[in-house]
Amino acid sequence: MNTKVNIAGVELKNPVMTASGTFGSGAEYSEFVDLNRLGAVVTKGVANVPWPGNPTPRIAEVYGGMLNAIGLQNPGIDVFCERDIPFLKQFDTKIIVNVCGKTTEDYCEVVERLADQDVDLLEINISCPNVKEGGIAFGQDPKAVEAITAELKKRAKQPVIMKLSPNVTDIAEMARAAEAGGADALSLINTLTGMKIDINRRTFAIANKTGGMSGPAVKPIAVRMVYQVANAVKLPIIGMGGISCAEDALEFIMAGATAVSIGTANFYNPCATIETVEGIESYMKKNKIEDIQELIGVVL
Numbered sequence: 507m508n509t510k511v512n513i514a515g516v517e518l519k520n521p522v523m524t525a526s527g528t529f530g531s532g533a534e535y536s537e538f539v540d541l542n543r544l545g546a547v548v549t550k551g552v553a554n555v556p557w558p559g560n561p562t563p564r565i566a567e568v569y570g571g572m573l574n575a576i577g578l579q580n581p582g583i584d585v586f587c588e589r590d591i592p593f594l595k596q597f598d599t600k601i602i603v604n605v606c607g608k609t610t611e612d613y614c615e616v617v618e619r620l621a622d623q624d625v626d627l628l629e630i631n632i633s634c635p636n637v638k639e640g641g642i643a644f645g646q647d648p649k650a651v652e653a654i655t656a657e658l659k660k661r662a663k664q665p666v667i668m669k670l671s672p673n674v675t676d677i678a679e680m681a682r683a684a685e686a687g688g689a690d691a692l693s694l695i696n697t698l699t700g701m702k703i704d705i706n707r708r709t710f711a712i713a714n715k716t717g718g719m720s721g722p723a724v725k726p727i728a729v730r731m732v733y734q735v736a737n738a739v740k741l742p743i744i745g746m747g748g749i750s751c752a753e754d755a756l757e758f759i760m761a762g763a764t765a766v767s768i769g770t771a772n773f774y775n776p777c778a779t780i781e782t783v784e785g786i787e788s789y790m791k792k793n794k795i796e797d798i799q800e801l802i803g804v805v806l
Contacts, residue, residue, distance in 0.1 A: 571721020752785020
């Protein structure tokens with residue numbers, strides 16, 4: 507039985523990985539999860555300099571998920587290269603580094619710094635506000651998506667995955683823009699913008715007012731968007747959004763995703779990734795499926 511998948515020339519032993527920002531860089535979960543069993547570990551977003559993140563409170567529970575406005579707090583690329591990459595290199599799994607920035611130059615700096623590092627893929631978080639364009643996210647303007655993708659492709663030594671924002675009118679348009687810019691793969695969806703009011707305190711539940719919504723409630727939207735993008739472009743897709751078990755993961759795979767990322771579920775079930783790997787294997791055995799490729803995009 508073959509569970510191997512290929513993302514832009516990088517072979518993963520199975521299609522299950524962690525979603526950026528929900529797993530740190532693996533160290534805190536390694537007590538619960540055998541990282542060797544994962545297809546890949548996707549790191550928390552890393553910027554060219556340390557980011558303090560947003561003021562607290564910055565997480566709130568909502569029906570069917572959670573809101574977060576962490577603000578991409580991270581120690582910066584120097585600490586990341588010294589501490590996190592060596593830790594992950596101990597394990598037999600692929601390393602995908604999530605990159606964030608406030609300007610195109612910020613992203614380029616991180617990508618250039620990673621050129622000589624032993625990591626496998628770069629995932630570019632284009633849901634960051636573009637400070638030079640009045641704060642609109644890079645991923646909400648197709649011209650900006652194509653431009654930043656092209657700029658990063660000139661500098662990157664590893665294949666580039668563009669992580670698409672769902673907070674757009676037409677996700678397929680953004681996917682085509684990333685493909686036109688030379689992206690090697692796409693991941694989607696990032697969080698949906700949401701808000702919660704604390705009626706007892708009569709104020710916002712999180713200090714940032716709005717936050718990114720993730721968790722089971724976003725899954726049907728994410729599956730629909732993966733399906734749309736799979737029909738619009740020829741690139742491999744990493745699907746995510748509300749995945750907590752093998753059944754969820756298989757929906758994304760059948761909708762056209764080559765691999766999947768598990769995020770919010772890690773917070774309430776640290777073993778969610780391993781259970782999903784095992785669940786996919788069980789499904790394949792039960793249904794006499796020899797190769798996972800038989801399932802990818804089966805409904806397209």
